[in-house]
Amino acid sequence: MTVSIKDLTIAVVGATGAVGTEFFRIAEQRYAQLPKIKALASSRSVGKRLTVGGRELVVAEATEDSFAGVDIAFIGVTSEVSRRLAPAAVAAGAVVIDDGSAFRMQDEVPLVVPEVNGADVEWHSGIISIPNCSTTPLVVAAHPLHSVNPIVRIVAATYQSVSGAGGAPMVELREQAQDVLDGKPAKTEAISQQIAFNVIPRIDQFGEDGYTFEEQKMRQETQKIMHAPTIRFSATCVRVPVYVTHCAAVNLEFESPMSPDEARQLMREMPGITVLDDPAHDAYPMPWDVTGTDDVFVGRIRQDTSHPNGLVMWIAADNLRKGAALNSLQIAEELVARNCLKPDRAKRVKSGAGS
């Protein structure tokens, strides 16, 4: 008998957060029959009622004992909580799909965007990580190009929405914007600086090399997911006053020249990408339009006037969906399709990944 998603028991840790909410919304849209769902969150949210696919779920506290009988545990909470709960879930026999940065760069943890490196789910040891929501759109767009003409250097500048930092910053942006419109000072709590009518060129803490952790993560994760540890990479990650959807201006340098037309064609053939690139009709991806969709959108594709082997493009994706919840569900589907719910470390040697 073939196992399918509906036969599984799935735990969602962070069920009341921004990503958890989007997770349930996508599951409702994606599956005719939902799996059995355990909605878990911190003690603060215990007893809250959620309606998913017509069923009522009561939120329970996420503890080390929450995972008996669970096949897949999605964890979309802080890295601290994830470090405590993920090993307990694995010990109880679940596969953990983790949205945080706690395990991503560990050698024994596959870091997976199914369109790019779906086969990497085969060598998990119980935990699979999903990338930072700023990394995912970039690797989806870069992958079909890199497959025919290796990328040697990436320079990116991001335009990241506040929901990348969670639900509270979304409320804060709204409140700050109203305060500024009313001529009042903006209150900062969830985000360290005013974000309304401002941009903040800093996401996460600073590393010793002057790059932020967010920028370092984009580099390391891109290299790991694409199995391309030698790609040279530099990002500047910037928060902008947008609720949902991350964008990036990206310069890609290839081993040899690639025309914009070839790039468009390769990306059009790739599942999960929408090429929206029609200057004559003023068509390019913007957060307000992309929010709520599943694809990675690419536009403004042009020859890089500063490098003969370069292309420049503009990439946008809903950071709560493809950047988090949808990618997690696609990994679950990949695990089911490849019959990999049980760990199989032996396969890792074959894949050569994680380098």
Added chain:
Amino acid sequence: MTVSIKDLTIAVVGATGAVGTEFFRIAEQRYAQLPKIKALASSRSVGKRLTVGGRELVVAEATEDSFAGVDIAFIGVTSEVSRRLAPAAVAAGAVVIDDGSAFRMQDEVPLVVPEVNGADVEWHSGIISIPNCSTTPLVVAAHPLHSVNPIVRIVAATYQSVSGAGGAPMVELREQAQDVLDGKPAKTEAISQQIAFNVIPRIDQFGEDGYTFEEQKMRQETQKIMHAPTIRFSATCVRVPVYVTHCAAVNLEFESPMSPDEARQLMREMPGITVLDDPAHDAYPMPWDVTGTDDVFVGRIRQDTSHPNGLVMWIAADNLRKGAALNSLQIAEELVARNCLKPDRAKRVKSGAGS
């Protein structure tokens, strides 16, 4: 007798616009004694009263006949109007300082940022252009570095405020933001797309190479101002929901390596730059803080992890002040200091500029 600004008659075309307003504000702050000022605008604004330095000015219509007795005419209106009025002003004996793109790339027109190429005012033929407000901060920051270690390539992604498009878009951002907060659809008029809680990866029209005119202008103007026609250049210009101050994430590639410390030192020694770069204290330039100041602010200076000769930085400047009105006034001061109110084409050959 030495001529000074207070001895001149200055016409301001576009006196009621965003740049004109800032022009008067800076003049009040900068000069103990103001020059004689003629406030000119379109027929729509005729009769409006402005108070500048305690004096009341009545706005007159800007026509070809407005420039008798004028020493310097600042023109901060559309390129169409500028093409009509600038020659008339020159014919009347004025030096035109033009804020638009109409004349910038003409061989006989110096394009000037005084800190970078002030000497270029010496070979004007009646018209001096100031650069696009996205170009100015970049060349100010790049110049002291380029002087000791030539820059060979620049990759920039901008975060440009709506005031770069004029006063109406500032009102529109405010109205759109309130509509969105109230759950109503945003109305677009001054800007072709919704800008509130959105970003727009397109400024000005598209060129045939896929770059916008704004992006092409940044390339051409940077090369002209820096007298460096071989600098390879690529920009992605993006509008963000910010009222005032343009920012840019910039990757600079030099002929040989330059350390972040050396770059900071060189920029600290340059008039017109404030280095605000202290990760330990979460200090970097942001529009909300930079607006209303005169300097170009630079932060996030770090070694480019994608190139051994590269530096990455974050540049911000008030686009209405240093990006427009202040730069115009500094050119007027340069003209006075160098005694160049009368055209002197002969000097151009010596300078070798404009290539």
